[in-house]
Amino acid sequence: MSNLLEARELNAFYGSIQVLFGLGLEVEDGGITTLLGANGAGKTTTLRSLSGMCHTNGEIRFDGKSIGGRATEDIVRLGIAHVPQGRGTFSRQTVEENLQIGAMTRWGRAEIAADIERVYGYFPRLKERRTQQAGTLSGGEQQMLAVGRAMMLRPRLMLLDEPSFGLAPLVVEELFGILRTLNKNEKVSMLLVEQNAALALDLADHAYLIETGRLVMDGPAQKLRDDENIRKAYLGY
């Protein structure tokens, strides 16, 4: 299979401080790739660089087109949905308005309405709360809303920034189940950033490990799961 996303020699900066050093990574079309690493290793920065929210240099290609240095709005319009850390909920707007915001780049009232129903199909609890202010939802519901909002873009690639953060284990299990289904049914490729390595390696088929802004290892998820160092450092057994 071909690569949907490729980054080569990617450097990222906050002001004059460099945080990513020559990253090279690939996301296979239709696959789920995960980026693992400790706190502050540069996982979030990597995702932010890919969607044009950081100052970067190096090469980023999406579907063969170079997107490095482009504005976030334009990158999103190519079909990259970024589910940010902290979920990016529009807390004063209703659940349904949040989903409509997600479809803001698209036209066709009927199609959008159908897609909202489809999202409700995956997340029935959002349908129950459709007229509720999104800020009043539980953390798990807000995370589902964030994924739902991303789906409204009809993305080809979803960038997920720690979707398990702060959620109860049962909720995480449900959410990751739905992510797997979305990947299969909707043909959405995913790049998943996680601190919970066991969870991520379970879902993903390819994995990268990042330490202080540099990639230190990559391979099939299975291989990383069996690696003794990874197991000790990140899986904790």
Place this chain on the structure above:
Amino acid sequence: MELFLHQVLAGLATGGIYACMALAVVMIYQAIDHLNFAQGEMAMFSTFIAWQLIQWGFPYWLAFGATIVISFAAGVLIERVVLRPIHDAPVLSHVVAFIALLSIFNSGAGFLWDWTIKNFASPFGAGPFLGQNLINKHDAGMIAVTILLLVFLYLFFRHTRIGLAMRAAAANPESARLAGIRVGWMTALGWGMAAAIGSVAGMLIAPVVFLEPNMMLSILLYGFAGAVVGGLTSPGGAVLGGFAVGVIENLAGTYIPVVGREMKLSIALCIIVAVLCVKPSGLFGRPVVTRV
């Protein structure tokens, strides 16, 4: 009793104008987190444009509509040309830009149309409304136009996609960008709409205060008072605040002997100070919490 009712209605009429100014201020505040001090002068300049069009022989309502369109375009242009390049700059740069805009429009109007006071005709006429002595025709017309405008804006923000996009961009710019919304253009649109709303306020109040380059100074102050009362983060609150300030100002001017006509403006400042002391986020605003 009749005096009281009369004063309340007159207060609501001018309050509607304050409400418009408050709304214009809040719209820009929501989008860029700064108070636009030049809002009043922009409205004044728009009113001069309307006056000029009428002088050239345009019928009133055509001039009214044309002025709204011109003001909207000018508002968008100002955001793109003046504010866009400094959108990352610190507060002080914004303040300086606003003061510059203020004095440019003020002196520009004086230069183009000179500083003499001009009459601005009311499209509603003078005389008592419906033969009653409670409210005159122009005041009634002001209230009607203000309410129409507010209903239009409400429907726009609640029920259109672009209205939702603007709300999203103001509420959470980063998230809005991730949804593909062009936040910069939404801000420019907000400026255009604020300028257009201000132009309506200017054209409605001009027959009352007379047209001259400094006419909006006190109006904007009342508008700020209205916005602070309602809360700078709440458009609906700002509108209510504007109406409240109009009524309070009128009643105080009538019933508190020391206030009279001369001291009316200080009422606005007293209200601002009082609200900031008691409830800094305003009656309907959200308290702002910042992590440090």
